[in-house]
Amino acid sequence: MEGLLEVLRSARREAEQAEVFLVSSRAMPIQFEANELKQVQTKESSSIALRIFRKGRIGFAIASGEGGLEALVDMAVETSQFGSPANFQFPSSQDYLEVRIFAPKVEEIAMEGMVEIGEGLIAKIRGHTPDILCDVQVTKGASSISLVNSQGGQGRYDRSFFGLSLEGILVRDTDMLFVGDSESSCRPDFIGIDDLADKVIWQLEMAKKKATVSTKLLPIIFTPHGVASALLSPLVLAFNGKAVLEGASPLKDKLREQVFDKKLSLWDDATVAYGVGSYPFDDEGVPSQRLPLVTNGVVANFLYDLQTAALAGAHSTGNGQRVGGGFPSPAISSLILGGGDVSFQAMVEDMKEGLIVEQVIGAGQGNLLGGDFGGNVLLGYKVEHGEIVGRVKDTMIAGNVYQVLKELLGIGQEARWVGGILQTPPLYCSRVSVVTKGS
Amino acid sequence: MRDLIADALKGHDADYIEIHFEESQATNIVYRGERLEEISRARNSGGNVRALVRGSWGFVSFNRLDGLGEKVALALEEAKLASREPFKLFPTDPVVDTVMPQLKKAATAVLLAAKKELLDEYNDIILSSPKIQSSRINYRDARRQRIFANSEGSYIEQAKTDLTLRLTAIAREDNEVQQAGLSLGSNGEFSAVEGLHEQAREIARHAAALLSAPQVKGGEYTVILDPVLAGVFAHEAFGHLSESDFVYQNENLRQIMVLGKRFGGKHLNIIDDPTIPNLRGSYKYDDEGTPARKTYLIREGILVGRLHSRETAAKMGERATGNARAINYLFSPIVRMSNTFIESGSASFEEMLGGIEEGVYVKDWYGGTTGLEMFTFSAGEAYMIRQRRLAELLRPVVLTGNVFTTLQNIDAIGNDIEMNQGGGCGKGGQYPLPVSDGSPHIRIRHCVVGGR
Numbered sequence: 001m002e003g004l005l006e007v008l009r010s011a012r013r014e015a016e017q018a019e020v021f022l023v024s025s026r027a028m029p030i031q032f033e034a035n036e037l038k039q040v041q042t043k044e045s046s047s048i049a050l051r052i053f054r055k056g057r058i059g060f061a062i063a064s065g066e067g068g069l070e071a072l073v074d075m076a077v078e079t080s081q082f083g084s085p086a087n088f089q090f091p092s093s094q095d096y097l098e099v100r101i102f103a104p105k106v107e108e109i110a111m112e113g114m115v116e117i118g119e120g121l122i123a124k125i126r127g128h129t130p131d132i133l134c135d136v137q138v139t140k141g142a143s144s145i146s147l148v149n150s151q152g153g154q155g156r157y158d159r160s161f162f163g164l165s166l167e168g169i170l171v172r173d174t175d176m177l178f179v180g181d182s183e184s185s186c187r188p189d190f191i192g193i194d195d196l197a198d199k200v201i202w203q204l205e206m207a208k209k210k211a212t213v214s215t216k217l218l219p220i221i222f223t224p225h226g227v228a229s230a231l232l233s234p235l236v237l238a239f240n241g242k243a244v245l246e247g248a249s250p251l252k253d254k255l256r257e258q259v260f261d262k263k264l265s266l267w268d269d270a271t272v273a274y275g276v277g278s279y280p281f282d283d284e285g286v287p288s289q290r291l292p293l294v295t296n297g298v299v300a301n302f303l304y305d306l307q308t309a310a311l312a313g314a315h316s317t318g319n320g321q322r323v324g325g326g327f328p329s330p331a332i333s334s335l336i337l338g339g340g341d342v343s344f345q346a347m348v349e350d351m352k353e354g355l356i357v358e359q360v361i362g363a364g365q366g367n368l369l370g371g372d373f374g375g376n377v378l379l380g381y382k383v384e385h386g387e388i389v390g391r392v393k394d395t396m397i398a399g400n401v402y403q404v405l406k407e408l409l410g411i412g413q414e415a416r417w418v419g420g421i422l423q424t425p426p427l428y429c430s431r432v433s434v435v436t437k438g439s
Numbered sequence: 440m441r442d443l444i445a446d447a448l449k450g451h452d453a454d455y456i457e458i459h460f461e462e463s464q465a466t467n468i469v470y471r472g473e474r475l476e477e478i479s480r481a482r483n484s485g486g487n488v489r490a491l492v493r494g495s496w497g498f499v500s501f502n503r504l505d506g507l508g509e510k511v512a513l514a515l516e517e518a519k520l521a522s523r524e525p526f527k528l529f530p531t532d533p534v535v536d537t538v539m540p541q542l543k544k545a546a547t548a549v550l551l552a553a554k555k556e557l558l559d560e561y562n563d564i565i566l567s568s569p570k571i572q573s574s575r576i577n578y579r580d581a582r583r584q585r586i587f588a589n590s591e592g593s594y595i596e597q598a599k600t601d602l603t604l605r606l607t608a609i610a611r612e613d614n615e616v617q618q619a620g621l622s623l624g625s626n627g628e629f630s631a632v633e634g635l636h637e638q639a640r641e642i643a644r645h646a647a648a649l650l651s652a653p654q655v656k657g658g659e660y661t662v663i664l665d666p667v668l669a670g671v672f673a674h675e676a677f678g679h680l681s682e683s684d685f686v687y688q689n690e691n692l693r694q695i696m697v698l699g700k701r702f703g704g705k706h707l708n709i710i711d712d713p714t715i716p717n718l719r720g721s722y723k724y725d726d727e728g729t730p731a732r733k734t735y736l737i738r739e740g741i742l743v744g745r746l747h748s749r750e751t752a753a754k755m756g757e758r759a760t761g762n763a764r765a766i767n768y769l770f771s772p773i774v775r776m777s778n779t780f781i782e783s784g785s786a787s788f789e790e791m792l793g794g795i796e797e798g799v800y801v802k803d804w805y806g807g808t809t810g811l812e813m814f815t816f817s818a819g820e821a822y823m824i825r826q827r828r829l830a831e832l833l834r835p836v837v838l839t840g841n842v843f844t845t846l847q848n849i850d851a852i853g854n855d856i857e858m859n860q861g862g863g864c865g866k867g868g869q870y871p872l873p874v875s876d877g878s879p880h881i882r883i884r885h886c887v888v889g890g891r
Contacts, residue, residue, distance in 0.1 A: 030520075033684075033688065034688035034689065036521075036523050036688075037495060037520070037522070037523065038495060038496060038521065038523065039495065039496040039521070039771065040495075040496070040497055040498070040517035040520050040521060041497070041498040041499070041500075041517065041771070042499045042500070042513060042517065043499075043500045043769055044499075044500060044501050044502065045485065045500065045769060046502055047483075060477065060478070060479040060480075061479060061482075062480075062482075063483070064482075064484065064485060064502050065482075065483060065484030065485045065503065066502075066503060067462075067482070067484065068483065071482050075480040075481075076480075078480065079480055081551070081552075082475065082478050082551060082552070083475070083478055084474055084476065111517070111520055115520055133688065133689055169689070171691035171692050171695070173695075174695055174843050176811055176812040176813075178810055215657060242471060242476075246474075246573040246609075247572050247573060247611065248572055248573045248609050248611065248616060250614055250616055311474075326481075327469075327479055361809070361813065361814075362806070362807070362808050362814075362815025362816070362817065362837060362839065366805070366817060366837060367616070367618060367834070367835055369609065369616050369618060370615070370616040370617065374837050374889050375839070375889075376810070376813050376815045376839040378810045378813060393813070394813070394839075394840070394841060394887065396657070396839050396889040397889075398837070398889045433657055433889075435657035435658060435889050436887070437840075437887050
């Protein structure tokens with residue numbers, strides 16, 4: 001904290017207001033490649049960012065390592081000549097709610113123990129499919145965030161991290177099958193090795209046979225992975241206060257309007273206990289909260305940081321986040337899509353002909369801002385007469401989230417976390433364009 | 440510095456140790472609509488130690504140089520946790536060298552005021568065009584000075600600059616939002632981003648035109664790819680498959696990617712070459728100190744080579760190609776492309792159009808990704824081809840396919856060529872790595888085009 005205050009003091013000599021943000025982290029990833037332990041790593045990094053208001057304009061600089069600190073104030077002053085007008089205040093001193101994001105146990109996990117976890121996971125998967133090649137990563141880590149500003153605002157917290165991920169590849173002739181799953185949490189005991197292995201084994205089972213599909217409109221069940229892979233990006237983009245402010249978001253005039261299916265509720269929640277996206281205050285010192293984005297299909301809120309909120313005549317929602325310690329921007333913390341009342345099994349049984357989509361590649365290349373999604377189905381299964389009949393290949397899907405999520409056939413009961421930042425059930429959608437080769 | 444590193448490398452029980460240290464400076468300018476959203480500068484320094492002990496690697500990254508000896512010891516300790524089959528790295532001669540960029544007008548030396556003035560001009564052009572709702576401009580220049588030293592006696596200092604610019608025009612009418620963009624870059628030469636006023640006007644016109652353009656009817660078409668998109672295709676569809684770290688431990692993949700196998704027609708040549716001067720993917724030594732060299736991946740349709748690090752080369756009994764690259768000091772070098780391209784052929788654009796009753800002409804780049812066997816890449820601009828002529832403008836399209844059949848389905852290669860310097864490549868969490876790719880126009884039969 002002393003280093004931060006020193007930077008703040010020297011910045012104050014040049015600027016009306018100033019804010020100093022420090023992030024330092026230590027991570028230890030253990031990597032298995034092709035079923036064998038390849039590399040053990042220790043990664044340490046820290047950076048310090050300075051934001052100033054000088055002559056009414058915003059300046060920004062970031063530094064890490066030796067010699068950077070001295071240059072910090074000069075660089076921020078230089079950029080402030082051209083920066084946008086300072087239209088907000090840095091938040092003053094306040095009390096932050098406690099959000100549970102640190103588990104001291106993470107520190108105690110020995111590298112040998114992490115090696116065993118990886119070996120155990122690979123052994124389970126190979127017990128089912130001996131010739132699969134697995135890349136596994138087991139990671140533990142911790143980061144600490146400190147922030148001070150010239151208006152009296154001050155905060156500090158530590159967050160622990162534990163993650164487990166597996167990617168398996170099975171090659172037969174020129175046929176390649178990719179399976180995989182991952183979990184992460186601030187608490188290592190929240191990560192279930194058996195659970196992860198079971199999910200991957202289910203994928204392998206479902207993909208054993210091949211199925212064919214023809215070009216037409218079909219119902220699709222997006223599994224939680226499928227939701228993350230295909231639908232999440234276009235959906236989230238529209239709630240970003242910046243896209244709303246500039247009028248590029250299709251939701252810009254839709255606040256308090258019914259845009260999605262009544263069954264659909266979505267919120268951003270930075271207070272989830274031990275969520276890897278959780279925090280007591282955001283990267284600008286604004287308290288975190290549980291923010292409804294969609295309530296029963298009605299658009300409820302957008303995501304704001306301080307600067308965007310000031311321009312939009314709104315308040316920061318505590319979503320000002322910095323990638324790599326850099327310039328703050330509105331972003332999700334953890335997204336939660338509310339569970340429904342249909343079991344996954346019932347969705348499958350309801351389908352006469354359709355697809356289950358787990359993983360799409362090339363999603364996020366289309367007109368995301370307009371809500372388009374689409375891509376090649378890397379992992380997906382065909383359903384015929386209520387039964388999963390096998391894996392599909394050479395198949396593309398395409399659609400628009402505003403059409404697909406307007407009327408859903410069903411929302412699943414079985415919600416789960418994907419990638420540590422999205423909790424979602426499966427979504428059962430009607431009439432999505434499916435295009436395949438040779439038809 | 441050299442003595443400090445030499446001391447730290449001495450007297451350890453390891454098969455191989457290397458130390459990287461780097462300092463970097465960067466400038467970022469971001470516009471969103473008429474607002475200058477971010478203007479920032481950064482200074483970064485840090486390094487890493489990588490050690491190989493009996494077949495496995497330990498890796499330690501850090502911001503501060505003090506206690507370098509202990510960091511080397513930690514990397515060794517980590518490496519000893521694993522127990523793979525021991526191997527010897529592909530031998531390279533120790534090199535002592537210094538490499539500095541030669542630029543006429545380095546972007547990093549241009550005044551901030553001049554950069555902003557130029558970007559303001561582009562932004563004004565876009566925003567004053569009809570039906571334009573907003574814009575995006577992302578400008579970045581950076582300079583990295585790197586030191587590489589290893590336990591075999593190499594000591595290489597390399598400085599490299601990089602520049603990227605993306606201009607995006609966002610058009611809106613009622614609830615319809617469409618966008619068009621231009622993505623380019625250079626080895627740090629500022630002239631690459633000067634004089635783009637006409638292009639800025641053009642992307643704004645294009646975004647507005649997309650508002651009333653129809654969506655392609657999804658299905659199989661004969662497609663012509665422009666040099667930009669064909670370059671992305673070479674990179675995504677084939678380039679990644681040539682990276683040996685995907686292949687070297689996978690017996691089945693090794694069978695598929697066996698040298699001497701036919702992948703395409705006699706007209707097809709695909710090359711990776713970091714030694715071409717002044718491209719974004721150019722360098723003299725890779726991040727393992729291996730001298731860069733030109734590698735033919737496909738020659739006359741036959742698979743003749745692949746990209747290697749010292750480890751993958753050793754394990755496959757082939758030569759290291761100088762393609763081990765790390766995005767920065769927080770990461771280990773992994774096998775990456777540099778400048779990847781399809782060599783030009785003999786067909787004119789008219790000849791290519793000549794054989795098509797109904798098809799799609801796809802241009803420009805939105806993105807691309809690969810699942811090795813399957814790939815997708817998306818076009819920023821697309822037109823129907825009807826009765827051997829270019830017809831109506833289409834909404835952006837996504838193309839997908841299977842690498843092996845698609846390479847065979849290339850039936851014409853143009854007599855032009857162009858290198859695309861925009862964007863960056865991502866792999867293993869390391870993004871964006873400066874690369875370039877290129878191609879002449881190419882024609883592909885039976886390509887799946889997505890739409891509704």
